[in-house]
Amino acid sequence: MLTAIGLDDRHEAAYRALVAVGAADVADLARRLTLGVQDTERALQGLERQGLAARSSARPGRWVAAPPAVALGALLTRQRHELERAELAAALLAREYRAAAAEPAVHDLVEVVTGASAVAQRFLQLQLGAAEEVCALVTGAPVAVTAPENEAEEQAAGRGVRYRVVVERAVLDLPQALGGLTEALGRGERVRMADRVPTKLVVADRSLAMVPLTSHSAEPAALVVHASGLLELLAGLFESVWREALPLRLNTDGAAEEVPDGPDxxxxxxxxxxxxxxxxxxxxxxxxxxxxxxxxxxxxxxxxxxxxxxxxxxxxxxxxxxxxxxxxx
Missing domain, CATH: 1.10.10.10 (Winged helix-like DNA-binding domain superfamily/Winged helix DNA-binding domain)
Structure with a gap:
């Protein structure tokens, strides 16, 4: 719980144990933490550097915990200041970026990303950077990131980012596909199915899109498209496929069910x-x-x-x- 202010699990456990007993020597604390004496001493020294523990002047060899309200309050205040400085730096960088992008050159509107690792990283960044909505067309076998590896989707959805996804029917035959779709529907994502999807595509907030490049080489590659007419075209492609696709439901056995294509x-x-x-x-x-x-x-x-x-x-x-x-x- 205290990782946000810079304490790892070992330091937090040591501090909590010290708070609970008030004062303890290294050997006693090591027994409580089920750690070696050297590891316990290093943890106490780390707490000392952060102002969370001190050597007892009245009882040599024993350690005492600093009052949490004072010591943790100081760490929280320092962390807030650091976050404020980071937010200010991010705002300044964003302003510089917008100024530079006010009149973007043609070559700045499209990035070519090459290599499985680079494609995967850009794909995850695109979702983590989304603030409102991610739209995706999913076809066949994954290029660089499998559904279980796409941790960014769960994180973004957890922040309230809406997901609209159209999956090609063939995707349902892939291993773990139904499990991933079940989780997506459980998070409130809207999923539809089509017999065929023209291409893989991800659009974030209608401001950034990613589409794979057809390549004769074995190395995956993709285009990252910034705000432009091309981006509007890709967003329009998604909406066209979305309108024609059918909402997907999964029954209690995990099998896919299509909602009828018209009202009764x-x-x-x-x-x-x-x-x-x-x-x-x-x-x-x-x-x-x-x-x-x-x-x-x-x-x-x-x-x-x-x-x-x-x-x-x-x-x-x-x-x-x-x-x-x-x-x-």
């Missing part, structure tokens, strides 16, 4: 009543459905349409002809 009769009734101006509660009462059932059906309709608001759903309903269909027999 009850969905159409719900939709028509909502477009007529009824509230969710009124629709539920009119159709003799539960309120939560109506809301679940609306959410599913939004997923089918690939939209995030009910206003967009109404527009897509007219575009797709949903509101003009009759209820199936």
């Amino acid at each position: 009769g009850t969905d159409l009734e719900v939709l028509s009543l909502l477009l007529a101006g009824l509230t969710d509660a009124s629709v539920a009462k009119h159709l003799d459905l539960g309120l939560r059932t109506v809301q679940r059906r609306v959410k599913r309709l939004m997923e089918l349409a690939g939209v995030t608001t009910r206003l967009q759903l109404g527009w897509h309903a007219y575009e797709r002809g949903w509101v003009t269909r009759g209820r199936p027999d």
Whole structure:
């Protein structure tokens, strides 16, 4: 818990033990920590350098803990100052970067990354740097990073970054693919499936994209695309594939299930009543459905349409002809 202020597990354990007993000699503390005497003494010396422990002047050979409120408070204050300086340096660098990129040269809009290690590092950085959304097209076998190795995805999703992913059907046959998709769905990521995906692609915050390069060599390579018309084209490609793909669900056995590609009769009734101006509660009462059932059906309709608001759903309903269909027999 104290790693954030520079204490490793051994130093933290030694400090906690010293706080618990108030004062102890090296041998006693070593027994409590199940460490060797030399390792315990080195840990105490490390605590001494950070002001967390001191040799007892009243009882030679014994060590005492510094009061946590004072000693840890000082370390926290120092850490805050260091973070503030780092944030200031990052802000200044970002300002310099924006100034230099205000009129970017053509060759600055695209980076060529070569080698499995470099491609993997850039792929992970792209996700860790995302603030709002990561969109991805996933095909076939991985180029540089497998699903279990993609720790950045879990970290970014944990920070609240939204993920929209379209996977090619063939991906489901890869080892550990279903396990990875189950975890992604469990984190709240939106996953769709298509028979075929045109290319691997990752777009972060619509400001940066990464796409593999077709190469005759065995060495993986990729293009990293910055804000430009090319980036807009790649983002548009993702949205096009996303709209045509079907939402993916996994049943209790871990098998993939596709959501039907259109609304059923009850969905159409719900939709028509909502477009007529009824509230969710009124629709539920009119159709003799539960309120939560109506809301679940609306959410599913939004997923089918690939939209995030009910206003967009109404527009897509007219575009797709949903509101003009009759209820199936």
